Amino acid sequence: MSEISGEMPLRDSDYIAGIKHIAPLLVAMVPISLVFGGLAAQKGLSPLEVGLMSAVVFAGGSQFVAIDFWASPVPWAAIVLSALLVNVRHILMSASLGLKTRHMGWGKQMIAYMFLADEIWALSEHRGRKQHLSFAFYMGLVTPFYLNWVLMTAFGALLGKMFVDLDPAQYGLDFAFPAIFIGLIVGFWKGKSTAMVLAASGAAAIITKTYVDGAWYIAAGAVAGMLVGAFTADPEEFKGALDRG
Amino acid sequence: MAEVFSVDPMVLATILGMGLVTYFTRVAGLVIVRFFTIQGRARAALEAVPAAVLMAVIAPTILATGPAESLAALITLLVAFRLPLWAVVVVGVISVVALRSVFGLF
Incomplete structure (x- = not known):
């Protein structure tokens, strides 16, 4: 378990540290975000609707599944149920990370866990193993990652079909996430x-x-x-x- | 094509539904560990979660896609013991591109 040793680090420097830790993932996220926006636009969603979905749901896997199911009229029950099934792993993830964030208190945890995406969770677990996992560090991870996902998916929808045929595999970008997960596993x-x-x-x-x-x-x-x-x-x-x- | 700023009420309701169930999954585990004492083997199970979940997510990609992905994963694993995380990502991406073009020749 993490221990708070010595003095508490400065809050703003922890925030910057979070941003630095998430930075390598932002680049790999851009093409995936554009592809998602393009696919959603093909199914008839407006750029604002795409941005809203990314902002409210903020869970890539379930969003791709939802767009796959999308039709007119919207099969909302099937989509909401599949979101629950795809995201059920979050229960285990939040239980595990919860042991390291108790010091934040309920209020901050309820805000922080709105943004518990796979990458945010993995980097937080990694941080929490070796040192104090502060709310500032956590939000440093979240801020650029969240803005990137919301804005780039909406932008992808605005561009429409232009990026639908973009294949992240062609540039090896599909391997960025397995690579970072391998790096994190070594940390555990x-x-x-x-x-x-x-x-x-x-x-x-x-x-x-x-x-x-x-x-x-x-x-x-x-x-x-x-x-x-x-x-x-x-x-x-x-x-x-x-x-x- | 849909207007840029149009929002259909049914679409909005679906998005809110997705957001609600997703938020539930995100805080459910938090609430469980807060109100139940987790110790002994239950604690050990919970501490195995990070490695177990990360492995489960990537297993199909690194073990059951093809030789290029499996070899690239092995290279990535070896450098992960030495290099910082960002460099691990760079090595992983470059090696998968190189290996895919090598295996693409056969």
């Missing part, structure tokens, strides 16, 4: 127990993806990894860990 490395968690999660994810449509493979991998984590842990290590808010 704790030896043999981590290796077993990774093996279980990877195997369960691939098997599930082969046989089940949709985003279930993420939940399957997460649960398999958690089970292995629970049963390979040294019970002594967790005996004293008492956490009540």
Whole structure:
């Protein structure tokens, strides 16, 4: 667990540190955002509607699925239900990160967790492992990432079809997210127990993806990894860990 | 084409519905760990979440797409022990482009 050691860092420098940590991801996000906007425009959404969706939902995976389902009249029930299924992994993510953000208090956490996208969460977990995860750092991650997603998706819709055929894979940009996730996994490395968690999660994810449509493979991998984590842990290590808010 | 600033009430309702269920998933875990004592094996399971979720998200890409992606992932993993995160991303992107063109030749 993270410990607050020494003096608290200055709030504004923490905010800048957050911005610096998210910066490499912003570049990779631009083409994906433009493609999303273009696809949404093809389905008849206006640029303002696209920007609103990005601002309110702020969850790329579920937004792509929604646009895939989009038709006239809007099948709202199917779209809302699929958003819930695609985003159900957030429950695990917020439970895990919640252990590191308790010091923020309810008010700030309720604001911060509105923006709990995969990348924000992963970089926050990474930060929280080694040092104090401040609200300022968290919002430093969020601000440029959120503005980038909202503005670039709306811009993509404005440009319309121009970017629909843009293939991020052609420039290897589709690999930016797996690469950053690999880098983050190394940051979570704790030896043999981590290796077993990774093996279980990877195997369960691939098997599930082969046989089940949709985003279930993420939940399957997460649960398999958690089970292995629970049963390979040294019970002594967790005996004293008492956490009540 | 739709007007730039047009907003259909049904579209707006759908967006708000998506936003509501998504926000629920984002705070649900937070509320759970706040009101229940998490210790012992439950705690260990929760501490395995970051590695497990990250791996589950990328597994299909790095293990079941093709040799270019799998090899690029291996290269990325090796440099990740040495380089800062931004450099890891650069190495990953460059190696996948290079390997895809190599494997594209066969």
